[in-house]
């Protein structure tokens with residue numbers, strides 16, 4: 079869970095005295111505050127600021143809080159709004175809560191009550207928001223997934239093995255209006271090719287030797303829910319044609335069947351290979367590729383998101399400590415150090431396995447570097463080449479600045495805003511860290 083210093087609050091307040099006093103107090107509490115005096119300015123910046131909570135005066139000079147809420151929410155579903163209302167606008171606030179706003183406070187309010195509401199909403203948001211990760215890359219992914227959760231277009235999750243493509247697809251499922259329906263995950267690479275068609279589409283009794291009874295395939299079993307096709311690049315060409323028909327006409331036949339059946343499942347695919355290159359080699363149908371990547375969601379490799387490394391180390395430590403009934407309090411600095419330097423070729427899966435092993439075998443309450451990396455001891459574990467704090471800080475800073483720049487399409491001024499430093503400080507840091515602009 080993040081500390082307040084990482085939680086961001088968007089404050090929309092036109093009254094300079096009120097705005098100043100709230101922004102100052104939130105700042106003292108450790109929140110990062112973006113203060114916009116008009117609705118128009120908030121609308122311009124909110125998508126880039128990625129706030130965890132919006133605090134909004136219901137009466138603004140250029141629009142009312144209600145229309146601002148209506149404009150922001152389609153792009154940021156689930157973003158909590160705390161409205162500040164005057165006595166006369168309580169009815170409107172109640173209406174907004176019915177429409178999905180989180181809460182309201184009526185003026186004049188006592189600061190401790192206001193802060194308690196803010197804290198509760200930020201905590202609630204953290205639990206919901208950081209299921210996928212805390213890094214800018216994963217927050218952007220979570221945002222995209224929420225926006226497409228209820229559109230029935232095909233989504234293609236791309237990313238290295240173990241980076242969390244299935245986790246992201248399940249996240250989509252729980253946030254969609256198909257959440258009450260099934261989530262059926264099929265790993266196309268794990269099922270023998272000769273069985274794949276009947277596993278996917280089912281078969282009729284007697285369709286082939288051994289087909290002693292009718293078999294309902296994954297496509298039918300996913301009805302009303304989501305069919306997640308992992309390693310879609312491994313689907314044989316003949317089946318690719320059938321999948322294309324399923325996606326285009328929503329129709330399919332069981333193996334050996336004569337009847338056309340309709341498919342009501344939403345299809346989500348994932349791949350860790352470059353499907354465009356596979357299509358260029360003739361191994362993957364170009365038309366199917368267009369059809370499945372209507373929306374592409376890329377999951378960055380773990381080594382590019384250091385904030386998630388610390389988050390996940392802690393998450394799995396807590397999970398396995400509870401599972402094994404062992405009290406493991408945390409990591410020695412050397413273990414954290416080694417984890418930040420490791421390149422995590424197996425991504426989150428590797429991290430999970432390493433933590434499971436470390437918790438199971440750790441001798442004390444603190445996990446040491448050798449518990450996490452007993453195999454290939456990375457340099458950082460070797461005391462002779464123990465990285466200095468400055469080296470680690472530079473590495474994390476470099477990565478974080480790179481992420482911020484990526485996030486805003488390379489615009490230094492906007493990246494500086496995101497990072498809470500001035501433009502010149504950011505330039506200076508980029509120069510020192512030898513980061514290309």
Ligand SMILES: Nc1ncnc2c1ncn2[C@@H]1O[C@H](COP(=O)(O)OP(=O)(O)OP(=O)(O)O)[C@@H](O)[C@H]1O
Nearest residue numbers: 209210211238239240241242243244245350426427
């Ligand atoms: N954000 C996350 N939070 C918690 N656990 C995660 C997260 N991302 C991945 N994991 C865990 O890491 C492991 C691998 O995740 P997942 O199966 O989603 O990866 P994948 O990209 O689909 O892998 P593959 O390409 O091999 O199918 C799983 O045990 C999963 O629970």
